[in-house]
Amino acid sequence: MALGNPILIPESNTNVQFIHIADVLRTILATFENRHAVCQSYNLAHRETITWKSLMSTFKKITNSPSQIIEVEQKFLTENEIGSKQFFPFRDVSYLMDTTKLTKDGLPTPAINLEKGLERSYKWFKQQRDFVPPRHSMNKVDFILNAYTQ
Incomplete structure (x- = not known):
């Protein structure tokens, strides 16, 4: 992102x-220091829900990146047998936590929040x-960029 390279994200409503x-x-x-917490488990997440596009837009804002965000269509991924983890660091699955037990x-x-x-x-x-940088399995980035930027 700091280099201005395009950012690939799954096109989804995640x-x-x-x-x-x-x-x-x-x-x-x-x-x-809380007796109610003994032997308990809790969900921890900020209440703000984020889409992949809003996540990357926030990254761009913070880093002053000129990078273009490219949403990769599910049809393209399916046709080319590409999983989201092959070009994107997160699983493309909605995962929302109920944190009311913390308050209770x-x-x-x-x-x-995300931006801060x-x-x-x-x-x-x-x-x-x-x-x-850690090694990752995002081995389809160049393939997708070639398809989406030509």
Whole structure:
């Protein structure tokens, strides 16, 4: 994205939620002092629901990226036997969590929204000098870009 390369996303109506690590830690620490949390499990996610397009638009805004967002059609993926994980880092599945149990048990709910969380994470990332990108299975990026940009 920082290089201005196109961003590929599945064309879908998928909605997901995210959570910033600071909210995870705040909730975990609160469980240590909350008798209702003993032997309990909780869903942790910010209440804001995000589409892939809004996620990438937020990334673009934060990084000042000129990258074009390209929505890859399901028909193209099916015809070419390409799974979303071969060009996109997330599963293309709506995954929404019910966090009402946190409130019911008196625990803090996640407060850092996507934009603020990405701003913090990007600021941290830019300070890392020894970062080595993880290997991934996104082996169809060039194939899709060739098909969509010609």
